Amino acid sequence: VVPSSLPVIILTAVFSLLPALILFWAYRRGYFRDLDAQSRIILEERDMQLERPWESPVERLTREVAHGPLVEPERGEWGGAS
Amino acid sequence: VSAGAIPEGGLTRVEIDAVASGRGLSPAELEARLRADASSRQVVLLLYSVALGWLLIGSLFGDLASFKLHWPDLLTSWAPLTFGRVRTAHLHMVNYGWATAALIGTSLWLFPRLVHAELKGARLAMLGGVLFTVGVLLGIIGVLAGVNDGMEWMEGNRWLTAPFLVVGGGLIGLSLFRTAAARKAEHLYVSVWYILGSFVWFPMLYLTAKIYPWSGSTSAAVNWFYAHNVLGFWLTSMSVGAAYYFIPKVLGRPIYSYQLSLLGFWSLAMFYSLNGMHHLVGGPIPEWMITTSIVASIFMFIPVVATGINLHMTVLGRFGALRYSPTLRFVVLGGLAYTAVSLQGSLTALREVNRITHFTHWTVAHSHVGGYGFVTFVAFGAMYYIVPRLVGHEWPSARLIRWHFNLALAGIAIYVVALSWAGVAQGLALLDPKLPFQFSVVRAMPGLYGRSVGGVLMTLAHFVFAYHFWIMLRAPRGAAGPTRPPFHEAQPLLYAVEEPGR
Helix, strand or coil, X not given: CCCCHHHHHHHXXXXXXXXXXXXXXXXXXXXXXXXXXXXXXXXXXXXXXXXCCCXXXXXXXXXXXXXXXXXXXXXXXXXXXX | CCCCCCCCCCCCHHHHHHHHHHCCCCHHHHHHHHHHHHHCHHHHHHHHHHHHHHHHHHHHHHHHHHHHHHCCCCCCCCHHHCHHHHHHHHHHHHHHHHXXXXXXXXXXXXXXXXXXXXXXXXXXXXXXHHHHHHHHHHHHHHHHHCCECCCCCCCECCCCCHHHHHHHHHHHHHHHHHHHHCCCCCCCCHHHHHHHHHHHHHHHHHHHHHHCCCCHHHHHHHHHHHHHHHHHHHHHHHHHHHHHHXXXXXXXXXXXXXXXXXXXXXXXXXXXXXXXXXXHCCCCCCHHHHHHHHHHHHHCHHHHHHHHHHHHHHHCCCHHHHHXXXXXXXXXXXXXXXXXXXXXXHHHCCHHHHHHHCCCHHHHHHHHHHHHHHHHHHHHHHHHHHHHHHHCCCCCCHHHHHHHHHHHHHHHHHHHHHHHXXXXXXXXXXXXXXXXXXXXXXXXXXXXXXXXXXXXXXXXXXXXXHHHHHHHHHCCCCCCCCCCCCCCCCCCCCCCCCCCCC
16 A cells, blocks of 8 residues: 555655756756846847837837837737737 | 738748848848747647637636536536536646647747747647647547546546647657757747746656556545646746746846746746645645645745746836737736736645635636636737737737737636635635535525626637637738727826827
């Protein structure tokens, strides 16, 4: 007879230790270096240059200074009808 | 070349050069992006179409199950339409048919973009999607016919359903891991961890729960180990991974704190698996297991607050964007629901709260905040962003988007408020030894009517969305859409920008 606690203890141990090992491996492989670059990897230069109508004049100016002249978004740019 | 609706490929060299130059990209970068998008197009469209089909049928089954709670004599003469089977079929359709398929589709589209590579084994992924769908279908037919394994969240018969789900899901996972191995991106974005984690966890969970015929109280323990973890390690992880992509992408700013996002992922990965036993408070398993699980549930504040802070602080000061982007509107509300449902879940695990809410409608309301308010809203938001990029033109109707959003939001709000109240009223009545059981039923009845009203509104929202999706697929490439954003007239409370002419 298997005690009711045993399978869950084993499963939980595997589910908790496996990520810990992968975390250690990933750290050693350098996957957590340069986190700032990682956070920006999904943003292309065009994403930063798009004119966003909801932004305040200051926010637009900040974007323009950092990324150059703003460009018009295309139709449906934000995931919906224009 | 039109649209945020970026076409899936087939451009001439001259067109690529022109578009790339307009977007500040090198032609090679743009071509790689177009190839990445094109590589997953067919399988994503297939999965989205299947998912929407299940959403419609699953919603109707959910409504029928809800009606039966206040009209108990409705359709009782035919066994497949009795409450136990209809409710279970609903859960399978919306969990495995809708949410799983929609989030796998979203992950398959996101992943090549995230790792800057084409989807490897796209045909295998397509085959995997078909097999997974067959498995879901057979499981539901089995449930309706009374053939099931009798374990909540995995009632599908192990011989009828499991082989298709395992092989189908495995092929999709294989495709993603091959893509990861062929990645060209130097850095791994946090969504990559969430997506890859999901495809490691789900097969481990499903196989351990299904392969061995657990029995007795062990069966209950393993059942809730699976059922709770499938939320955190499958639906939640894919949804949070998607939210971490769409919010920064639409807003054009990185997430508030990348370090917090990693803390959220790794603390979820290491500690979430301890949580499931809090579903068995008062049950026939060792008390220390339940206590450990309750403590772990409170630990969940760490990943939840880390993720919540990150998502909400990224949007802070940009609420005006909700007027322009249905994607953002759905995903941001989904993020709020994630924070709410997770904190609610941690508190519900406490014995003092659980003694009132256990075995009541509260639990159903709670699961819908997570399964619908969070997971489904994120899936809707993702589809609004992705589908135009798959078919090459924007959504045709701002009005249909508005109807979809408003009906879904009203539906889930009525549903959750009514059923949460009914659950507490029912629980308090059940705890009072002076009151007959019947009193707890009568007391909860208004909440059950509210549940049906909310459910019907959500179903209407789904039919609106499915119709919109259908005309979207049928519209010619490059078709022009409306001229104003769907929520342009709605002025958010926290929107502070003065627009000329307003």
